[in-house]
Amino acid sequence: MGQIGGDQMLLGELTRLFEQERQRRLVTLREVIAAGDAEAIKSAAHAIKSGLTNFCAPDAVALAATLEDAGRAGMRGESDAIQGLEPQVDVLEACMAEMYQELISMGGSPA
């Protein structure tokens, strides 16, 4: 996030995108968990992790990585690995909601 500097336009755009992606990707993640689709869980969690690596958010990245690993384990046939993931998604969602509020407090406009 250091690269934003004082660029308010970039911060505004980033905040808008973050919110848009946060909602879209979390909905997808919940859907594929409900469907028990291990590969889709891995991909959805990876996409969230990839976006989060742009922020200084090691806890959120680690959570997304855990979900990605669970999907990968499910692809190897470890069906237990993709059971009961919803609470972890809840924590991830809370983390991302906090990040969103932080972006707004820095000056980013609410989406």
Add this chain to the structure above:
Amino acid sequence: MRLLLADDDPISALLLRQRLEGWEYEVEQYDNGRDALEALRSPTSPRLAILDWEMPGLNGLDVIDQLRQTPGAQERYVYTLLLTSRNQEIDIVKGLDAGADDFLTKPYRPAELQARLRVGLRFLALQRELLASQEELRRQAFQDPLTRLPNRRTVLKRFREDLSRCRRDNQPMGLLMLDLDRFKSINDTYGHSAGDAVLKEASRRMQRVLRSYDMVGRFGGEEFLVVLPNTDAEGIIRVAERICAELRAEPLEQEDGPDIRFSCSIGAALSPPGRILSERELINAADAALFHSKRSGRDQVSASWQLAAA
């Protein structure tokens, strides 16, 4: 420098693009692998690309794999850097084995990314130099370095090809053997650099006279061979006379010496339709006619078929 960026994550793409533009890269951005591949296959695409591994449709690895298999990919090489949050050793090996030139894991350190892009630019500069050297070697193999005309090997190859085609199509074909008059005397009087200038000027004037499908090549020393496909006796004489006239018309003006007048003698041979003359027979006939032009006072055209009839 232009750079192609393909990343389906809009946040990553926004931040990376911002950074790249700050480093003065001109960024062409795509959010999926298929569009990126199509763009990279275009002859005007950027030669430097940052590709995200995970993308919908076609991922970064597939893009690189298919790009490397595109005809002409080696000559128009695209340096690819795979950017991904996959960070296991096996992923890095897989990425590089698929044909990526470099690999960087997210979150990346900006200074490191910048340095790796500089490596890519150095690689592309070296590749440009290599291709230019190859092109120069290729040119040298086919071209006479002084006159820039096709060399002996090239003009003989073209002569054989045209002769074969004209025979097949039952068309006439002409061959001129041309020799600059008293060239040794030009060298002895004005020096070898003046002699070289005469050779270059004579070559330039000959090319000016010829049609696009004719070919003149340097046969050796001050001798030239002119291939005239689909040309009958009348046409051959007309071209030969025009060359003679063009060479004698104006002297070569030298910046630091006197003007040099020069001329040429020409021997013409014809392969008429319906009669099969071998390459050797045609060359010998043109050579004999050239000898006749020389003995008859130079600066003139002799035709082998006229000599044979006389």
